[in-house]
Amino acid sequence: MASITRKPILISGAGLASLLLAQSLRRASIPFQVFERDASISFRAQGYRLRLSSEGLDAIESVLGPEDFQKFWDTCGQTGGGGFAAINATTGLKIPEPAKDEKAEKAEAEKPKLPKESLSSRDGKVVGISRGDMRKLFMEGCEPFIHWSHHVTGYELTSSGVQAIFADGSKSIEGEMLIGGEGIYSKVARQVSKGKLKVYDTGARGIHGQAPAPAFKELGEGVWRITDETNPKGRLFAITNVRPGELDDPSIQFGWTMGAQPGVIRAPNDDYSMIGQPAAQLAKEFTEDWHESLKPLFEQMNVDEAAFWKITCSTPTGVPEWENEKRVTVIGDAAHSMTPAGGIGANTAVRDSALLGRLIAGAGGFAADGVTKTYEQEMRVYASEAVKTSYGMAKIGFGVSIDENSETV
Structure with missing residues (x-):
């Protein structure tokens, strides 16, 4: 046959x-x-x-x-910790969980909620690549x-x-x-x-970037959300995952993701296919008043890897x-x-x-x-x-x- x-x-x-x-x-x-x-x-x-x-x-x-x-x-990074820790962008300090009284807790409990996000996926670690x-x-x-x-x-x-x-x-x-x-x-x-x-185009925009691992040293291990509520250009945040054991190796790069509400991040000529210098320059301008412990993430970034992105959704x-x-x-x-x-x-x-x-x-x-x-x-x-x-x-x-x-x- x-x-x-x-x-x-x-x-x-x-x-x-x-x-x-x-x-x-x-x-x-x-x-x-x-x-x-x-x-x-x-x-x-x-x-x-x-x-x-x-x-x-x-x-x-x-x-x-x-x-x-x-x-x-073995190529993935495994970071300890089961959730985000928030940092104030201008002070560089951790933001404590707000205290709630009994009435506030009851009102919060009655609100519809999304499924609780679990960052860890195996062995109690946050796994990323x-x-x-x-x-x-x-x-x-x-x-x-x-x-x-x-x-x-x-x-x-x-x-x-x-x-x-x-x-x-x-x-x-x-x-x-x-x-x-x-x-x-x-x-x-x-x-x-x-x-x-x-x-659908949500209207929100972001910037991706990465920098040598030592630039993240003052943050230390963890999944961090850096928030800037008072930036005159608009409310911003950045998220990064800092892995242990690699913070002294300049050949290794960690990434960060910056995001903002619609209208805050705008690429030159509204061209979000641009990569490199235009995205890197804008990220540096947004973070020029951030705390000294956070600035190395942006000042030492790999300019070639900086990129804009549109936030879309089905x-x-x-x-x-x-x-x-x-x-x-x-x-x-x-x-x-x-x-x-x-x-x-x-x-x-x-x-x-x-x-x-x-x-x-x-x-x-x-x-x-x-x-x-x-x-x-x-x-x-x-x-x-x-x-x-x-x-x-x-x-x-x-x-x-x-x-x-x-x-x-």
Whole structure:
């Protein structure tokens, strides 16, 4: 009996979700091709350090297996402490929890609350890893099948498969399936959902940056939220995760994330694709009156890695339903964009990769009936809850508010 030649699974985008899915397929000996619009993995700044939840770590471990997950785990930083400690930006002092009288506590208890956030995920530690390191680890072994400078702008179904369409009008080879993982601007997501998948601009903006570990020495170990309530430019905050054992090593860099309410952080010419000097300069201006113990985070930053970012979010009511297409589906931010609050987005994205990879492998790499449908049904449950939580936290932290009539990206 002649063997059946399998067409590759086509993957649009080479972000975290796409690369972990590729890794899952590689380990199941299922052919795949990845198409990424950037020219290389180092084409742009990689952004902030990601905090991994128990669910995110479980998903990654299920794909990588014991040996390679250990390598991943050893690359992660593990920080002690189970929650944020707040610091006043101008005094450099910790902000104590406000005392409450009995009436205030009762009123607070009656208010609707979001699920309590747990920062620690394994061994009582806060586990984090830089986006760049995460991408490199997920990419290992997949490099020959990644095509850089290939911007996917849509797809075309054929009688026996699917082809990706690129920005120059050319098409990919025929694939068995196409998985859209190219982020919030995904054209695959818009096409397969017939416009039902939307990403809203919350209006809030932020800046990512990083600096050598010794710049964080006066902060010490912990997950810190630095708050500036009196800045004349507007209310600001910055979050950073300071890991132990590395504070004397200038070759290691820690990251920080600055955020603000809508209208406070503005990129020159409203161009939020800018990286480097414009973002670094603005961060320094915002923090010029901060306490001396905090200034090294910004004065010593790696200017090349500074970057602006828009705070976007999918429909807060949950991931919408669309007519299922057995050969095409979406993962990660293409399916469910989230605010950075709680670090929920990346953890949900890797759950997508693990789930879909497992279903494709179970079908032998073929677009069997039920693969994308089962994936989408299961994904909508956990992703809708994640979007709701992420948005709720951002309403409190960033002061954002969106609805179905808000501006989309």
